[in-house]
Amino acid sequence: GENVEQHPSTLSVQEGDSAVIKCTYSDSASNYFPWYKQELGKGPQLIIDIRSNVGEKKDQRIAVTLNKTAKHFSLHITETQPEDSAVYFCAAVRGRALTFGSGTRLQVQP
Amino acid sequence: KAGVTQTPRYLIKTRGQQVTLSCSPISGHRSVSWYQQTPGQGLQFLFEYFSETQRNKGNFPGRFSGRQFSNSRSEMNVSTLELGDSALYLCASSPDRTGELFFGEGSRLTVL
Numbered sequence: 395g396e397n398v399e400q401h402p403s404t405l406s407v408q409e410g411d412s413a414v415i416k417c418t419y420s421d422s423a424s425n426y427f428p429w430y431k432q433e434l435g436k437g438p439q440l441i442i443d444i445r446s447n448v449g450e451k452k453d454q455r456i457a458v459t460l461n462k463t464a465k466h467f468s469l470h471i472t473e474t475q476p477e478d479s480a481v482y483f484c485a486a487v488r489g490r491a492l493t494f495g496s497g498t499r500l501q502v503q504p
Numbered sequence: 505k506a507g508v509t510q511t512p513r514y515l516i517k518t519r520g521q522q523v524t525l526s527c528s529p530i531s532g533h534r535s536v537s538w539y540q541q542t543p544g545q546g547l548q549f550l551f552e553y554f555s556e557t558q559r560n561k562g563n564f565p566g567r568f569s570g571r572q573f574s575n576s577r578s579e580m581n582v583s584t585l586e587l588g589d590s591a592l593y594l595c596a597s598s599p600d601r602t603g604e605l606f607f608g609e610g611s612r613l614t615v616l
Contacts, residue, residue, distance in 0.1 A: 437607030490601050491560045494547035
């Protein structure tokens with residue numbers, strides 16, 4: 395089955411700095427790669443996604459890049475703010491089964 | 505528009521008991537998926553239902569089962585509970601089988 399590896403497991407940045415989270419996947423048939431943000435006591439919330447026919451997608455301070463050949467994709471957050479502090483999960487999707495990465499705890503220091 | 509509603513939010517059971525969790529998807533959404541979240545294993549896919557039929561199933565034992573009703577509401581059942589079943593169970597809905605998943609807040613199960 396699909397295997398998704400996510401790094402780093404924790405990330406601490408200063409407010410205003412950029413944060414980058416990286417994921418690799420194993421199943422070349424996966425074709426949809428969403429990123430979720432989970433705040434304490436809440437369910438994951440989709441923040442950005444990318445499909446396999448696209449290399450990069452940007453939404454304000456958040457961007458995702460996908461390298462299908464290398465089977466890796468990354469989340470970039472620029473100008474980080476304290477409210478960006480949360481756990482971020484990447485996922486690879488084949489059909490309707492999502493395989494999640496292990497999560498990255500992002501701490502933005504004011 | 506109301507989000508995905510999961511009940512109960514918290515529950516405590518003892519080993520050997522069974523539990524039923526409920527999920528009401530966003531109005532109009534026909535696909536419901538269930539996930540288990542634990543500190544050790546992370547987020548793991550349990551199963552997906554669409555039009556009252558199970559479409560996909562993850563690698564969980566047969567003690568984990570689910571169903572979907574004609575109004576798209578879904579329930580999952582865990583029988584013969586084990587300590588390791590303690591987890592946050594998340595339900596997610598989507599309009600069809602290709603769209604964005606919207607997660608509920610989850611049901612936190614503690615097995616003593």
